[in-house]
Amino acid sequence: MTEIKEIAGIRLDVSATEEFLPKNELDAMAPAVNEAAASLEQGTCKGSEYLGWMDLPKNISEADFAAIEASAGRACSDAQVYVVVGIGGSYLGARAVLDALRGMETDSRTGYPEIIFAGTGLCSSTLNRVLSKCIGRSFRICVISKSGTTLEPAVAFRTLRTIMLERYGASEAARRITAVTDGERGALRQLADGEGYETFVIPDDVGGRFSILTPVGLVPLAAAGIDVRAIMTGAEKMRQACLSTDLRSNPAHLYAATRFGLYQKGFTTEVMSTFHGDLQTVQEWWKQLFGESEGKGGEGIFPASTVFTTDLHSMGQYIQDGRRNLQETFLCVRNAVSRLTVPGDTQISDDKPANLDGLNYLAGRTLDDINWKAYEGTKAAHGAGGVPCSSIEIDAITPEVVGALLYMFEKAVAVSGLMLGVNPFDQPGVETYKKEMFRLLGKPQ
Numbered sequence: 001m002t003e004i005k006e007i008a009g010i011r012l013d014v015s016a017t018e019e020f021l022p023k024n025e026l027d028a029m030a031p032a033v034n035e036a037a038a039s040l041e042q043g044t045c046k047g048s049e050y051l052g053w054m055d056l057p058k059n060i061s062e063a064d065f066a067a068i069e070a071s072a073g074r075a076c077s078d079a080q081v082y083v084v085v086g087i088g089g090s091y092l093g094a095r096a097v098l099d100a101l102r103g104m105e106t107d108s109r110t111g112y113p114e115i116i117f118a119g120t121g122l123c124s125s126t127l128n129r130v131l132s133k134c135i136g137r138s139f140r141i142c143v144i145s146k147s148g149t150t151l152e153p154a155v156a157f158r159t160l161r162t163i164m165l166e167r168y169g170a171s172e173a174a175r176r177i178t179a180v181t182d183g184e185r186g187a188l189r190q191l192a193d194g195e196g197y198e199t200f201v202i203p204d205d206v207g208g209r210f211s212i213l214t215p216v217g218l219v220p221l222a223a224a225g226i227d228v229r230a231i232m233t234g235a236e237k238m239r240q241a242c243l244s245t246d247l248r249s250n251p252a253h254l255y256a257a258t259r260f261g262l263y264q265k266g267f268t269t270e271v272m273s274t275f276h277g278d279l280q281t282v283q284e285w286w287k288q289l290f291g292e293s294e295g296k297g298g299e300g301i302f303p304a305s306t307v308f309t310t311d312l313h314s315m316g317q318y319i320q321d322g323r324r325n326l327q328e329t330f331l332c333v334r335n336a337v338s339r340l341t342v343p344g345d346t347q348i349s350d351d352k353p354a355n356l357d358g359l360n361y362l363a364g365r366t367l368d369d370i371n372w373k374a375y376e377g378t379k380a381a382h383g384a385g386g387v388p389c390s391s392i393e394i395d396a397i398t399p400e401v402v403g404a405l406l407y408m409f410e411k412a413v414a415v416s417g418l419m420l421g422v423n424p425f426d427q428p429g430v431e432t433y434k435k436e437m438f439r440l441l442g443k444p445q
């Protein structure tokens with residue numbers, strides 16, 4: 001039995017995949033993993049112009065933190081609502097962290113504005129709901145777009161900006177808008193410079209889905225009262241661990257090798273399953289990161305996700321018994337914050353016996369303990385059903401651990417993408433729908 005190390009609050013257990021990917025075969029992949037990792041370190045890999053994400057946790061300066069925290073301070077002082085406008089890599093990371101840390105919410109977040117997201121699609125009722133949240137409440141806008149030209153956030157921003165101009169007038173509106181965008185190029189950069197918005201720069205060498213640890217993620221998270229320094233501390237701990245050439249000491253490499261080895265054996269879909277609803281948006285972020293990085297040239301593991309036990313009552317049947325091309329990665333939390341227990345049920349009168357629902361065997365146990373048993377039972381069942389299962393076990397969801405987890409996934413997908421033979425840092429396929437949509441909309445050339 002392989003020893004499982006905990007690194008930066010995260011334990012990766014791949015032992016239940018051994019039946020499908022024997023230990024010696026997994027270990028034999030170490031040289032290929034290290035070769036991919038070395039090409040990242042040396043900047044000789046495909047897509048090497050987009051490797052800025054690798055050193056973000058190490059390179060962030062006190063001045064960077066101070067600027068981000070000052071912006072958050074301004075938002076706290078005069079906004080009840082903070083509307084984050086962005087799509088894809090320009091919003092998913094911040095939303096994932098915010099949702100993940102919901103369980104930590106205490107009075108310490110009192111005084112921070114409510115964060116809402118806009119520009120994540122073109123659905124009018126979704127945007128309408130955002131607009132109605134701003135009625136009668138002071139608000140700020142943080143518009144995030146690296147290209148500065150993406151249709152969905154641009155439309156939402158124009159709509160929100162128009163309302164803001166009507167409400168506050170030109171100069172106060174300009175003071176209430178923060179733009180996170182390219183340092184020089186794009187329509188948003190031009191607009192921000194022209195209007196005098198506060199701006200933060202997305203580095204040229206960091207692609208959208210790798211940008212959570214840049215101002216793209218950190219500016220809105222700080223405005224929400226999240227400890228962004230702790231996020232970067234966790235990411236830095238994981239960055240250092242992920243420099244190891246020992247496969248078993250490097251969770252990103254071990255994860256990359258396991259899922260890639262399983263892919264080669266026909267397990268072409270990876271389902272990330274969590275028993276913790278607050279991690280659902282982390283799964284969405286993970287899907288974008290892995291899907292956009294690997295899915296090209298006819299290759300790539302299809303990333304899917306489920307939230308259990310809810311989805312055990314829908315997707316559970318397929319995972320247990322459907323087509324056997326699934327590998328599953330559980331994302332679990334050992335110590336959830338809530339201490340809810342199942343109440344006991346005692347007899348209150350002769351004609352009303354206790355325990356009619358038969359649940360007294362659970363009385364006094366925490367929901368999280370029961371949830372953990374559901375995880376263990378599900379993992380055993382799916383393994384027996386022919387699904388290779390790995391587990392990423394988190395001790396507790398804290399900003400530091402979340403930062404470590406995000407970095408681990410970034411490093412893992414960079415390595416596994418390179419092992420697949422693709423460029424993990426581009427997304428040429430995304431342009432195809434845009435061309436068709438703009439043709440139908442009659443966009444001027």
Ligand code: PA5
Nearest residue numbers: 088089090145146147150208209
């Ligand atoms: O990963 C990516 O590159 C994409 O998801 C982008 O982040 C997304 O399309 C938004 O692009 P932009 O920030 O240029 O508006």
